[in-house]
Amino acid sequence: MSVRYKKSEELLERSLKTIPLGSQTFSKSKTALPFGVSPYFVAHAKGSRFWDVDGNEYIDYVNGLACVTLGYCDPDVDAAVKSQMESGVTFSIPHTLEMEIAELLVDLIPCAEKVRFAKNGSDVTSGAIRVARAVTGRNRIAVCGYHGWQDWYIGSTSRDLGVPPVVKNLTHAFKFNDLPSLEAILDAHSEEFAAVILEPMNSTYPANGFLEGVQALCRKHGALLVFDETITGFRYAKGGAQQEFGVTPDLATFGKGIANGYPLSALVGKAEYMNVVEEIFFSGTFGGETLSLAAAGAVIKKISREPVIETLKIRGEQILDGVNRVIADGAMSEILSISGHPTWSFLQFKAANGFSALEIKTLFLQEVFRRGIYTLGTHNLSYAHSSADVDALLNCYSEVFSLLKTAITTGNLKSRLECEPLVPLFTVR
Numbered sequence: 001m002s003v004r005y006k007k008s009e010e011l012l013e014r015s016l017k018t019i020p021l022g023s024q025t026f027s028k029s030k031t032a033l034p035f036g037v038s039p040y041f042v043a044h045a046k047g048s049r050f051w052d053v054d055g056n057e058y059i060d061y062v063n064g065l066a067c068v069t070l071g072y073c074d075p076d077v078d079a080a081v082k083s084q085m086e087s088g089v090t091f092s093i094p095h096t097l098e099m100e101i102a103e104l105l106v107d108l109i110p111c112a113e114k115v116r117f118a119k120n121g122s123d124v125t126s127g128a129i130r131v132a133r134a135v136t137g138r139n140r141i142a143v144c145g146y147h148g149w150q151d152w153y154i155g156s157t158s159r160d161l162g163v164p165p166v167v168k169n170l171t172h173a174f175k176f177n178d179l180p181s182l183e184a185i186l187d188a189h190s191e192e193f194a195a196v197i198l199e200p201m202n203s204t205y206p207a208n209g210f211l212e213g214v215q216a217l218c219r220k221h222g223a224l225l226v227f228d229e230t231i232t233g234f235r236y237a238k239g240g241a242q243q244e245f246g247v248t249p250d251l252a253t254f255g256k257g258i259a260n261g262y263p264l265s266a267l268v269g270k271a272e273y274m275n276v277v278e279e280i281f282f283s284g285t286f287g288g289e290t291l292s293l294a295a296a297g298a299v300i301k302k303i304s305r306e307p308v309i310e311t312l313k314i315r316g317e318q319i320l321d322g323v324n325r326v327i328a329d330g331a332m333s334e335i336l337s338i339s340g341h342p343t344w345s346f347l348q349f350k351a352a353n354g355f356s357a358l359e360i361k362t363l364f365l366q367e368v369f370r371r372g373i374y375t376l377g378t379h380n381l382s383y384a385h386s387s388a389d390v391d392a393l394l395n396c397y398s399e400v401f402s403l404l405k406t407a408i409t410t411g412n413l414k415s416r417l418e419c420e421p422l423v424p425l426f427t428v429r
């Protein structure tokens with residue numbers, strides 16, 4: 001039992017008795033957080049920081065897995081939610097907030113003419129696939145990136161336990177920035193694809209013409225183009241990655257940052273396709289829950305009123321430049337690199353001197369957590385991150401990267417680990 005994470009570890013032991021993995025979310029569980037060197041339970045959070053149950057403070061670069069875009073306890077969001085709470089949460093007939101927030105989305109997002117709200121990203125990516133299948137009368141789906149936990153997507157990954165083969169066989173994965181990989185699957189099952197769904201970007205920028213090429217292939221093959229903007233939405237640009245990259249899909253899905261941590265997601269798209277939502281079944285008790293809609297209203301208004309996106313980009317550039325400088329100064333490019341969009345960037349760990357990338361990442365996590373930086377290797381920025389927060393990240397990296405290099409070159413990495421190394425999980429990006 002570690003001293004620093006004593007309460008976390010005791011609580012994890014208790015939690016595991018009633019909760020599989022001790023967490024509702026894979027990436028917040030012991031599968032992602034090495035035992036002995038990680039916090040497992042949060043006490044509270046504010047702005048860019050959280051405190052664990054042992055009283056350790058962290059600058060948070062995970063931000064609720066990229067759903068907290070303004071910062072924890074944002075005063076405008078809190079005020080909107082408190083005010084709505086005074087008059088009720090979920091009702092027996094629709095509340096006007098549903099159309100008010102839908103109207104804001106239609107104003108901001110290029111492809112949005114109609115909107116259906118739900119709770120999780122997985123709800124709306126699944127809704128998009130249902131719409132595409134209903135519109136086209138076809139069954140096959142092409143996927144690229146991560147799209148949630150439901151059968152139609154997760155069956156295409158190695159974590160497919162419990163998914164019927166008959167469902168799994170309808171989903172085909174293609175590679176980002178690799179049009180021939182998409183063309184090959186579309187050609188192999190001509191006139192059978194309902195949709196092509198992809199994250200318009202995650203760790204790599206779309207190559208020149210890639211998104212346009214995907215769109216052209218969709219048109220040629222009669223499949224709908226769906227952008228999964230669960231993370232890129234309300235982060236890359238006010239209107240999402242589709243606005244940033246100038247390619248307008250037929251449908252798009254939003255979630256995460258839309259309501260700064262309140263559970264809300266949205267399927268949006270062209271009316272000619274979204275109208276079929278009246279014919280299919282995509283409906284839920286909590287789709288019109290008003291605290292999350294009020295939170296979304298506050299987020300969207302703040303993004304429109306203040307330089308939120310611009311600030312995320314400035315801080316993110318500071319991270320990209322700073323990390324590249326630390327890597328270059330320490331001649332560490334054999335071990336580490338960074339890529340992605342300024343507002344959502346990714347560290348890559350490379351196997352070196354007989355150590356696996358996961359062993360190196362485990363030592364990284366041990367050392368950054370210890371120094372009060374919470375990252376899993378990505379930097380999901382929020383408006384609450386200050387320039388000083390980024391300096392603290394870079395100072396931490398400067399120490400930790402050089403410690404990694406020494407551990408790798410001297411060959412004593414394993415003896416520095418105070419935990420078992422992480423084990424490989426399924427990869428989705």
Ligand SMILES: Cc1ncc(COP(=O)(O)O)c(C=O)c1O
Pocket residue numbers: 065119120121122123125145146147148149199228229230231255256
């Ligand atoms: C791009 C993308 N799509 C869909 C999802 C699923 O969203 P949720 O976990 O809210 O169901 C995620 C979640 O990480 C995501 O990153």
